[in-house]
Amino acid sequence: MFTLKVDNELNLALIEPSFAPKYFDIVSRQRAYLSQWLAWPPHADSEVFFHSFITKSLLDYAEGKSMVCGMIYQGELVGNISFNSINQNLKTAEIGYWLNEDFQGKGIITRCVSKLIDMAFNELGLNKIQISAAVDNQPSRAVCERLGMTLEGIITSSENLNGRIIDHAIYGLIKDNHQ
Template sequence: MFTLDVNRDLKLELINTRFAPIYLDIVTRDQEYLSQWLVWPPHAHDEAFFLSFIKKSLHDYAEGKSLVCGIIYQGQLVGSVSYNTINQSLKKVEIGYWLSSLHQGKGIVSQAVAKLIELAFTQFGMEKVQISAATENTPSRKVCERLGFTLEGVIRRAENLNGRIVDHAIYGLDRATWQIAD
């Protein structure tokens, strides 16, 4: 298990089974909010759901397919940030994230994503980082813009979010642009 220190108050920790009951508490409290942007919260009714997700995530991490980390803010688990996919042949990762509604507006996601961008380019040898967000998900899109991503396009009718069809804004950041901005 590893931990990445982002700053004094924020760290990222490889997902593990002790997160399951905490994730259940967060998602139970924030189910309506999270279900606006994520397809899985309506199905997260018990710890078994999260234990299954954690087991699969650790398996995929061991195979180099993904990396899922808990976001630890001031010693408390408050969300998740991940490389949803790691594509070695394209040298590209796709980042995803979610955060408890109680901790939004503090720059936590922006800082966590910035750390995963740095890791992708400096440790994993990636050439591109991509983020996909529903076009109406303004907070998520602002994270991308704040971190220097370019809007590469919009995919119409990209996802069925719990009965609501949404378009996705696709953002990209390549290594050269990141190095200039950094």
């Protein structure tokens, strides 16, 4: 398994087929919680859903289009973080993530996003990172603000989130402005 150390209790692991049962277990128990801000949980009705996601993610990774990782906290797979898209032409990437509700409040997302930002700027040669969060998703927006990202704007009617039309807050960080 390819892993990237974040700190003494946290690693990122390139997504792999063995994650499918654990992802399905988390989503089966926390579907309502995850569906507040993510469109896909209502459709994640079997391990097959996650096997398909993993296969596509690994193909996109091989083509340099994205990078999807599991977040491993104290040895346990607790969520997912990714460069949802990598645009080499523009030297940009968009980060997305989700976390098992039982592990909220431990700084896991902030630490993992920080690691991906460092990787993007120092290893991938990118110049900008972007995160799109639902306007009302205060925990996600707080991650962006803690990491010094700039609110670039609000996109109205940006997503149909399981029948609810929501606006997105777009945060960006330029390499030259990163400490």
